Amino acid sequence: MAINLELVPKQKRPAGERCCEPVVYPDIERRQAERMAEVARALGDPVRLQLVDVLRQHAGSVCVCELVPLFEISQPTVSHHLKVLREAGIVGSERRGLWAYYYVLPDALKELSTWLS
Amino acid sequence: MAINLELVPKQKRPAGERCCEPVVYPDIERRQAERMAEVARALGDPVRLQLVDVLRQHAGSVCVCELVPLFEISQPTVSHHLKVLREAGIVGSERRGLWAYYYVLPDALKELSTWLS
DNA sequence: GCTCCAGATTGATCGCCATCAATATACGTA
């Protein structure tokens, strides 16, 4: 988890032989890696990935009561997945009367998407 | 996990009122969601994300002995993370003499990257 | 053969996560 940012790792080698070019280091910083990993972890469940997929298809927001019957899991579990996505900053929610509506936050996936491409 | 693919979920509603447009369904299929979630889960750890980042900076492959000292975790743990990445189809490995070299598989991240952008 | 070294595997521990049933909360309606 914690990164050793010394760029020139000291390491004994068999004399006269090396395995590769010696200096190698991450281009991204630890904090950025932690942010992107948090987003990736939130997407690392098929249900959550499909929830995000559904929300991304809709310009506006989608009612939870539409989301629950799409999956063969209980309503509390869907609610839990939506909470994970919200805490990862991927979706937002809004309450209107009895119903709750979720939507994708526009820039949420940008950093990870840029790094991936 | 398992998706109910009925596209028109039946659900009782208060008479004369609806919460939103009624038909909503995932655009991606369950298998595709599971594949992409597997890749996302593999990227959902800061160490693995930085391992992939290092490997992506190098056209060729990188020796494990260069990767281990970049992190403040033990060699077996680095080996474990590399195994997770290999089993997710993100990296490949090759042995040359005493050393092991890892490299990013070129198309591994393409599906997730395309979906994200 | 034996020894040293790089890396992988094993076994154990600890904490987190996905899931559900049950309950709570909050809102609309009569």
Add this chain to the structure above:
DNA sequence: TACGTATATTGATGGCGATCAATCTGGAGC
């Protein structure tokens, strides 16, 4: 006020994952 309905939260459980120390494997060199 009381009741029903939509969603969130709680508590419990089973399983998975991150980590390490210890060990194993296999190649290089003597």
